Amino acid sequence: MNHITSDGLQQSPASTQAPEPGKVTTGPIWGSRKVYSSPEKHPDIRVPFREIALDPSAKEPPLRLYDTSGPYTDTEIAIDVANGLPKIRTEWLTRRGFAKATPRTVRPEDNGGATGDRLVAPCPAPHAVLEGGDATCVTQYEFARAGIITEEMIYVAHRENLGRLKAAEGAAVRRKDGEDFGAAIPEFVTPEFVRDEIARGRAIIPANINHPELEPVIIGRNFLVKVNANIGNSAVTSSAAEEVEKLVWSIRWGADTVMDLSTGRNIHNIRDWILRNAPTPIGTVPLYQALEKVGGEVSKLSWEVFRDTLIEQAEQGVDYFTIHAGVRLAHVPLTAERVTGIVSRGGSIMASWCLMEHRESFLYEHFEDICDIMRKYDVSFSLGDGLRPGSVADANDAAQFAELETLGDLTKIAWAKGCQVMIEGPGHVPMHKIRENMDKQLRDCHEAPFYTLGPLTTDVAPGYDHITSAIGAAMIGWFGTAMLCYVTPKEHLGLPNREDVKVGVITYRISAHAADLAKGHPSARLRDDALSRARFSFRWEDQFKLSLDPDTARAYHDETMPKEAHKTAHFCSMCGPKFCSMRISQGIRDDAQRIAGMEQKSREFRDAGNKVYVPAE
Amino acid sequence: MNHITSDGLQQSPASTQAPEPGKVTTGPIWGSRKVYSSPEKHPDIRVPFREIALDPSAKEPPLRLYDTSGPYTDTEIAIDVANGLPKIRTEWLTRRGFAKATPRTVRPEDNGGATGDRLVAPCPAPHAVLEGGDATCVTQYEFARAGIITEEMIYVAHRENLGRLKAAEGAAVRRKDGEDFGAAIPEFVTPEFVRDEIARGRAIIPANINHPELEPVIIGRNFLVKVNANIGNSAVTSSAAEEVEKLVWSIRWGADTVMDLSTGRNIHNIRDWILRNAPTPIGTVPLYQALEKVGGEVSKLSWEVFRDTLIEQAEQGVDYFTIHAGVRLAHVPLTAERVTGIVSRGGSIMASWCLMEHRESFLYEHFEDICDIMRKYDVSFSLGDGLRPGSVADANDAAQFAELETLGDLTKIAWAKGCQVMIEGPGHVPMHKIRENMDKQLRDCHEAPFYTLGPLTTDVAPGYDHITSAIGAAMIGWFGTAMLCYVTPKEHLGLPNREDVKVGVITYRISAHAADLAKGHPSARLRDDALSRARFSFRWEDQFKLSLDPDTARAYHDETMPKEAHKTAHFCSMCGPKFCSMRISQGIRDDAQRIAGMEQKSREFRDAGNKVYVPAE
Numbered sequence A, B: 001m002n003h004i005t006s007d008g009l010q011q012s013p014a015s016t017q018a019p020e021p022g023k024v025t026t027g028p029i030w031g032s033r034k035v036y037s038s039p040e041k042h043p044d045i046r047v048p049f050r051e052i053a054l055d056p057s058a059k060e061p062p063l064r065l066y067d068t069s070g071p072y073t074d075t076e077i078a079i080d081v082a083n084g085l086p087k088i089r090t091e092w093l094t095r096r097g098f099a100k101a102t103p104r105t106v107r108p109e110d111n112g113g114a115t116g117d118r119l120v121a122p123c124p125a126p127h128a129v130l131e132g133g134d135a136t137c138v139t140q141y142e143f144a145r146a147g148i149i150t151e152e153m154i155y156v157a158h159r160e161n162l163g164r165l166k167a168a169e170g171a172a173v174r175r176k177d178g179e180d181f182g183a184a185i186p187e188f189v190t191p192e193f194v195r196d197e198i199a200r201g202r203a204i205i206p207a208n209i210n211h212p213e214l215e216p217v218i219i220g221r222n223f224l225v226k227v228n229a230n231i232g233n234s235a236v237t238s239s240a241a242e243e244v245e246k247l248v249w250s251i252r253w254g255a256d257t258v259m260d261l262s263t264g265r266n267i268h269n270i271r272d273w274i275l276r277n278a279p280t281p282i283g284t285v286p287l288y289q290a291l292e293k294v295g296g297e298v299s300k301l302s303w304e305v306f307r308d309t310l311i312e313q314a315e316q317g318v319d320y321f322t323i324h325a326g327v328r329l330a331h332v333p334l335t336a337e338r339v340t341g342i343v344s345r346g347g348s349i350m351a352s353w354c355l356m357e358h359r360e361s362f363l364y365e366h367f368e369d370i371c372d373i374m375r376k377y378d379v380s381f382s383l384g385d386g387l388r389p390g391s392v393a394d395a396n397d398a399a400q401f402a403e404l405e406t407l408g409d410l411t412k413i414a415w416a417k418g419c420q421v422m423i424e425g426p427g428h429v430p431m432h433k434i435r436e437n438m439d440k441q442l443r444d445c446h447e448a449p450f451y452t453l454g455p456l457t458t459d460v461a462p463g464y465d466h467i468t469s470a471i472g473a474a475m476i477g478w479f480g481t482a483m484l485c486y487v488t489p490k491e492h493l494g495l496p497n498r499e500d501v502k503v504g505v506i507t508y509r510i511s512a513h514a515a516d517l518a519k520g521h522p523s524a525r526l527r528d529d530a531l532s533r534a535r536f537s538f539r540w541e542d543q544f545k546l547s548l549d550p551d552t553a554r555a556y557h558d559e560t561m562p563k564e565a566h567k568t569a570h571f572c573s574m575c576g577p578k579f580c581s582m583r584i585s586q587g588i589r590d591d592a593q594r595i596a597g598m599e600q601k602s603r604e605f606r607d608a609g610n611k612v613y614v615p616a617e
Helices: A090-095 A140-145 A151-160 A191-197 A240-252 A267-276 A286-293 A303-316 A327-336 A345-357 A367-377 A397-415 A430-444 A467-477 A496-519 A525-536 A540-547 A550-560 A564-568 A581-594 A598-607 B090-095 B140-145 B151-160 B191-199 B240-252 B266-277 B286-293 B303-316 B330-333 B345-357 B367-377 B398-416 B432-443 B465-479 B500-518 B527-535 B540-546 B550-560 B564-568 B583-592 B599-607
Strands: A033-037 A047-052 A063-066 A226-231 A257-261 A282-284 A320-323 A381-382 A422-423 A450-454 A483-485 B034-039 B047-052 B063-066 B226-231 B257-258 B281-283 B320-323 B380-383 B421-427 B452-453 B483-485
Touching: A047 A151, A047 A540, A047 B330, A090 B421, A140 A191, A151 A564, A191 B345, A191 B564, A226 A240, A240 A257, A240 A496, A240 B583, A257 A267, A257 B191, A267 A282, A267 A286, A267 A303, A282 A286, A286 A303, A286 A320, A286 B281, A286 B398, A286 B452, A303 A320, A303 A367, A327 A345, A327 A397, A327 B240, A327 B583, A345 B583, A367 A397, A367 B367, A381 A397, A397 A430, A422 A430, A430 A467, A430 B465, A430 B500, A450 A467, A450 B452, A450 B483, A467 A483, A467 A496, A467 B500, A483 A496, A483 A598, A496 A525, A496 B034, A496 B432, A525 A581, A581 B330, A581 B345, B047 B151, B047 B540, B047 B550, B090 B367, B140 B151, B140 B191, B151 B191, B226 B240, B240 B266, B240 B500, B257 B564, B266 B281, B266 B286, B266 B303, B281 B286, B286 B345, B303 B367, B303 B432, B330 B345, B330 B398, B367 B398, B367 B599, B380 B398, B398 B421, B398 B432, B398 B483, B432 B452, B452 B465, B465 B483, B483 B500, B500 B527, B527 B540, B527 B583, B540 B550
Parallel strands: A226 A257, A226 A483, A257 A282, A282 A320, A320 A381, A381 A422, A422 A450, A450 A483, B226 B257, B226 B483, B257 B281, B281 B320, B320 B380, B380 B421, B421 B452, B452 B483
Antiparallel strands: A033 A047, A047 A063, B034 B047, B047 B063
16 A cells, blocks of 8 residues: 655655654644744744745645644754754743752662563653742643743644634635534634633643653644554564654654654653654653563552652653543442443553552542642643543443542642643443443543543444444544544554554544634634645646645545556546536536626536547546 | 454454455455345345354353345355346335336446446446336335335345344343334334334335345334445446445445445446445435536536436446435525535535526426336335534524425425435534434434434544544434445545444444434444443453454453454453453342342451452463
8 A cells, every 4th residue: 555656746754654773753744834833923933834935826824733743844944863853942041040959869660670682771861850839830730820921822822823824824714614512612723722721621731841852742632633643662672762662653653742652661761862852742651661560560669659750750851641540449349330441551450459458549549649740741631531431331331430530620620739630531422322432421521621532432443443333533622532542443452653652643633623714713724625626627646745744645535546647637537527416516516706707607617528528538 | 554463263254354356355254254134934034243252251142233235244155246146126116016127228328438447347237227117006105105015115124133033033022121212113113113113104114126135124213223324336347346345345344335436537337336235225426427428518507417317327237325315405595604614515516507507407397207207117206405514603593404304394295295304404513502403303204214424523633534523423313314335434534434434334333323322222232232241251252242343352352462362361451460340240249149148258258368369371
């Protein structure tokens, strides 16, 4: 698949094949180039976009797109994973006067005891660890509550405003067309609006003060719907670049954040490589590493080892932690009658610990301590849904909703401690039960952003669960979910390969965009309309460029019509020239627009009759 | 893809590769066998199902599934496309006393003037043409209105009742769980219910009296959501079997009906081969062939050539015709300002004709004549949406809705003439505008079944339009659409190949099933639950068998865990044994179910602690 006909146009150098050893995928996404734009009065803040120049016949200005891909698609930036990415936030953070910390000492168990040849070397990129223990404001939430607009807030406002900018950017602000279910989507996003949303707890900017390489992203119901991709280490890691490439590949196709779910050997060092090379927020589940540190024995898990892991990962720069503090001892029996029990890894570990110890969860009991640590580095909470349903049979049951209510209580505690919070959601939910999830989450969790996995709308299609879940994801995104965690075709069956990750990300970009359109985001339709105009004008190259996946669109077209001349053909392979409705319809439109009287129209159209029907080659 | 590890189990012989020349794909879908079941008191009516025997450890009866695949998956039936399929309806039709007609003589233009080597020979299977001109009741609608229950009605009632049958079939009737938006889905489908729904115009059984090979299917809001697949001839047809194979391949994966959209040479003879080998209803767009007969010149189209084509195809046995009679002269100017004009082939042809002639459409003017012809053979109407939107920008506009209102008027005329009717719908519609389509269609078209193409919920993902549209299809199916026309990954880009057709059909089965679940069809969840139980019990083989696409599910699993031992492993490749939530959760469940007191539970669980954590191999 995705074989690209060479045509002399600039193409992504490694869009389908894995990069050379030690390298990651670089170069622009086909048909676009990286541009930067600064908000008014903030020339030091440079927000990246992708710009697509259209065929001159279109007589349209270039179209700018939201760009998650980071410096990797910037031909001006030399990428070397050993150096890490430019640290664009360092100046902002320095101004905030955070103290340089004495970093925790790395211990053999942080890397799962890997030694010698099996040990992945630490990333040589420099990294000074900060902590904000003594500062009045450390987290974006604290700044927001104090009425202070941070650089990160200005950055995301400009990023979200794409297409909403007036004539200066050449794009018209659209009339509102959508149903937002009570959201408060602004016509224009100001930094003050961002601040206010964060202060209300309705949005977060996951941005650890130890992640200066970050291009800030906002996650909230009144902003564009975001997509998360999960990555994890391979059983046999041959190089750190290979692990970094998983991140690079995910964000190339549109992942806004990436969760590193690695387990086993070398996870500390690999996480370092990933963070130093990550322009997107990175999330983790610290419980996984804590369990590794005690040899995989749940009964040996303790607050102490968990606490140590939080600090370790926070110092590295992880932007958000999944914390399964809502799995309480009393909730576990509620899962006994389920068809698929507990399907969250973290949830099953904590449920198991609670039963073994017959004690309340240490995550729940130490929740305030966890807040104190996370606040110090501005690590955002992603309150885990350890009791999410694993089948449509278990959707919206007592266990799931009891946990959700607990997460609402914990949200208030985390806010009181100054932390940013989002809430994880299901899972497997049939369509008619999706809305209830969203409504209950908004109510019980006080409008903290919702971050769902799918949901899958049926259980009968292993191998196609990116699709079963894209349906649920689009719907729940429309209803108000702020971020969608992707699902790949391998879900429930195996480990996703390179192609699976790409398909998963593109699929979720579809769901997120369909949700943005339906919510009525002022500029969401610009790309659809540009692509539709290209389609109606038979500007094939423009159609490819404007696609979520230009390489695949082009390859599919070339499969049936490989010749270069076909790229300008005023028909396509499906119907051929004789049955091409768009071709016929263009004649109709040209005509109907030119003249008013139907009599004359009829005459002219008849005269032009032969133009509409040309012989097939 | 889809490489199947040989394991001695019965497998489909040609599930991924094209069959040998002159042959079509036969053999059971992996893990299932064909069974037949007869309604009480009707031993002569044999309704096919697929039955999946589960692993003995499941202690569950075999699960039966709705089966669209026809005799091709029955190992007892010898398939020879030259003979055609068994004519299961002949006796029923004979009893109705229809007259044998003198068939219309086939003319060279019926086959696009193909001669000599380029002419595909007619299908040798015997075919006696019937017509019901003089009979009181010919159509299912007429029988239903007269209070007569036909064999077809009994057949579909039994087919739809799968899983709703009481203890006799071993499946419990489920408590209602769904939101049906005012539909009237019965707990149990009786033939009388079917008759009543048809008499009200709320459902159709497309069943031409010249298609005795048909396994009847019902299309209506109160029945299971159906899926249509489109097929068409290749530019170079090497054999008739190759064209029949497209049908066989589509229904193997779950297409309930198939539309033959062929154009060009040999279409009459190929249609004959398809019909004599089609167990599903076959639909066509007669306008395409009519245009071929006049050399592709729209201005030469006339009622006479159209009428001749209707009779030609009706005699062959086509079960439903798309008739674009709603594209009226006055509607055409409404499309002038559209972003993508007219995107329906039939719509653009008729709009073009109206403008050229400056006359009302001959389809509209001769609508009653069309009814008279279609009634004679019981060809159902699929009233075409020639003005459907081709972009989200054009969704729900004046042109689209003006046509829909006209289709409502035509529905009443067709009913008055005794015909069965369904209504075609869009197209490209963002999520927030989908519901309006369904509600308006129900209202304006008097509850005649809706049959939509997707809709696509965004325009930005060429190459993935099976997914952009699966979202819209699931939603509109939930809201009440009776049949969903599939979209393949090649939509807008090229001709679908074998793999594309399969992916398109499976994707639409997902949408249809997600809709059935959400509507609360009494037995829809049986398959989900069986698969989820298999998942929770690590019955991998059962999971594959219960999947919509067993071959792909198995291949994906084998990619990461190829060994036979892994098919019984109590974990999978994603998390490994240490992090397997289902494994841990099973321990929790076993425990929680066995004992009541939490103290004791804790103690026992701790004792069993080592069982939950086994070392990885």
